[in-house]
Amino acid sequence: MPTDVDRPRAVRPGEEVDGDALLAYLRTVRPELTGPLEIRQFPSGYSNLTYAVSSGTQEFVLRRPPFGAAVKSAHDMGREYRVLAGLHPVYPKAPRPLAYCDDPAVIGAPFYVMERVTGVILRAQPAPTPADLPPASARRLGLAVVDELAAIHALDVDAAGLADLGRPAGYIARQID
Structure with missing residues (x-):
């Protein structure tokens, strides 16, 4: 069911990443990289730019703010x-x-x-057809999505070291005020 929109392609003009500079940096944290890097861009998504980076058999994903981003907290x-x-x-x-x-x-x-994790990206458009996703598979997928959302919401943010992010107290009231 992956569509072409999910596959990385040539980097859009003006959104290039300096592969030599990136490789030099990455070698400081991952000395096993030998290069050269192949850099491709995921063509869809929202807000931040996302690139597929590979070196030999290793695949990574790089995220960076859009060029000219003015709102630092959003990126x-x-x-x-x-x-x-x-x-x-x-x-x-x-x-x-x-x-x-x-x-x-x-x-x-x-x-x-x-790290790059491959899989299916669920999107509203284009909607899968029964040929793409038969009803029994759609049901299993829907149940799996609910199970994973429940698992994520059950995580202990203290154990994850993320309790100080955001302001959970009064969250619902802030959303409806």
């Missing part, structure tokens, strides 16, 4: 990395974060790299 790579770093040990289905770099001199902005 906080350090926060995204911290959430994954806390989440992965208590929820191993989350991708394992590999490196965070806050030095914009490397590729022009803070970024992080995580």
